[in-house]
Amino acid sequence: MTPDDVEDLRLTTTLPDGTVLQIRPIRPDDKPLLAEGFTRLSLESRFLRFFSPLDHLSEAQLRYFTEIDYEDHFAFVASVATPDNPEYGVGVARYIRFDADPTVAEAAVAVADDFHRRGIGSVLLEALAAVALTRGVTAFHLLVRSDNHAMIAATEALGAHTAPNDDAAIIRFVLDLPELATELRGTPMWSVFQMLGAGAAELAPGYGLGRGANYAP
Numbered sequence: 001m002t003p004d005d006v007e008d009l010r011l012t013t014t015l016p017d018g019t020v021l022q023i024r025p026i027r028p029d030d031k032p033l034l035a036e037g038f039t040r041l042s043l044e045s046r047f048l049r050f051f052s053p054l055d056h057l058s059e060a061q062l063r064y065f066t067e068i069d070y071e072d073h074f075a076f077v078a079s080v081a082t083p084d085n086p087e088y089g090v091g092v093a094r095y096i097r098f099d100a101d102p103t104v105a106e107a108a109v110a111v112a113d114d115f116h117r118r119g120i121g122s123v124l125l126e127a128l129a130a131v132a133l134t135r136g137v138t139a140f141h142l143l144v145r146s147d148n149h150a151m152i153a154a155t156e157a158l159g160a161h162t163a164p165n166d167d168a169a170i171i172r173f174v175l176d177l178p179e180l181a182t183e184l185r186g187t188p189m190w191s192v193f194q195m196l197g198a199g200a201a202e203l204a205p206g207y208g209l210g211r212g213a214n215y216a217p
């Protein structure tokens with residue numbers, strides 16, 4: 001699949017604190033956005049996300065993270081509009097399917113530190129899960145450091161359970177997507193992403209979605 005094929009997976013939601021969040025699939029020309037957003041991750045967040053103290057993303061990493069096929073590797077970027085920038089990056093979530101079992105994918109998410117705790121990580125993961133199901137992925141594995149209390153809480157809130165992992169410092173969470181779907185099926189975000197992800201509907205950019213009150217087609 002090309003970026004044009006997933007262009008319609010572009011939605012806008014209002015978070016509980018009133019922040020208007022835009023979500024769309026990552027594109028090859030997002031390298032500057034990704035590189036700049038990375039600079040706004042604290043050292044701790046970089047370590048929690050990448051398990052190493054990176055000081056920047058290399059050209060090879062930027063290519064790997066932005067030049068994707070939207071089937072085996074899918075990523076959403078979340079942004080907000082600021083006075084200086086209509087698309088100020090605040091988060092990224094991606095899944096990468098396992099070669100050995102294409103029904104399972106490793107998923108990961110990172111949210112800019114000054115945007116934590118507004119619901120962005122949850123919205124990104126739910127949107128990613130909705131699309132993954134339409135691609136035949138039925139479970140996400142999330143590798144989470146055992147001292148990553150935020151991600152452990154966020155993952156448990158989505159109903160994930162743990163599975164054995166070789167490295168004791170890393171917890172392997174398994175998020176069963178059909179179970180998550182059962183829980184989220186009634187929500188506007190879930191149904192919209194499911195429709196779009198399956199190519200069953202085309203909605204204009206800026207279509208509103210969200211948890212609850214602000215939802216308006």
Ligand SMILES: CC(C)(COP(=O)(O)OP(=O)(O)OC[C@H]1O[C@@H](n2cnc3c(N)ncnc32)[C@H](O)[C@@H]1OP(=O)(O)O)[C@@H](O)C(=O)NCCC(=O)NCCS
Nearest residue numbers: 045048049110111116117118119120121122150151153154
């Ligand atoms: C983990 C992370 C993605 C969470 O993103 P977020 O947008 O802040 O998360 P949300 O606002 O959606 O929080 C969802 C739930 O997770 C839990 N949670 C999130 N941050 C928490 C924290 N600091 N302490 C305790 N619980 C927390 C809460 O249950 C929260 O729900 P609530 O706010 O309604 O109580 C973010 O902290 C981050 O980017 N961390 C660095 C990178 C990382 O650890 N990535 C994970 C690698 S897989």
